[in-house]
Amino acid sequence: MNAPLSFVVHKHHATHLHYDLRLEMDGVLKSWAVPKEPPTKTGTKRLAIAVEDHKLSYKDFEGIIPEGNYGAGKVEIWDNGEYILETREKEKIVADLNGKRLKGRYVLINTKGDQWLFFKTAEQNE
Numbered sequence: 157m158n159a160p161l162s163f164v165v166h167k168h169h170a171t172h173l174h175y176d177l178r179l180e181m182d183g184v185l186k187s188w189a190v191p192k193e194p195p196t197k198t199g200t201k202r203l204a205i206a207v208e209d210h211k212l213s214y215k216d217f218e219g220i221i222p223e224g225n226y227g228a229g230k231v232e233i234w235d236n237g238e239y240i241l242e243t244r245e246k247e248k249i250v251a252d253l254n255g256k257r258l259k260g261r262y263v264l265i266n267t268k269g270d271q272w273l274f275f276k277t278a279e280q281n282e
């Protein structure tokens with residue numbers, strides 16, 4: 157069985173409000189910008205745009221990124237917790253998230269370039 161890893165979802169009040177999904181992988185936080193609130197129910201799909209990796213220490217960051225800097229604006233933790241990585245392929249990631257808001261099996265599927273589809277799948281016992 158895979159060991160639990162950390163994840164965080166930052167609510168980012170930048171030029172446009174969005175959410176940053178960050179999964180601990182390869183010693184960094186792999187990151188995706190999600191333009192709308194992440195899905196908490198099966199059947200809701202969200203666009204997720206792959207962005208640059210962040211340092212692991214960023215999982216605890218909350219605060220203001222000053223004007224003139226990339227990503228300027230307020231950043232707050234919307235959700236966090238641990239996850240178990242079930243599948244990691246070049247164009248598909250399946251993870252069991254255990255956060256305060258995001259709970260259950262989630263999938264990221266690469267659709268084109270840096271564009272991914274992020275959604276919650278039906279639980280195996282549903």
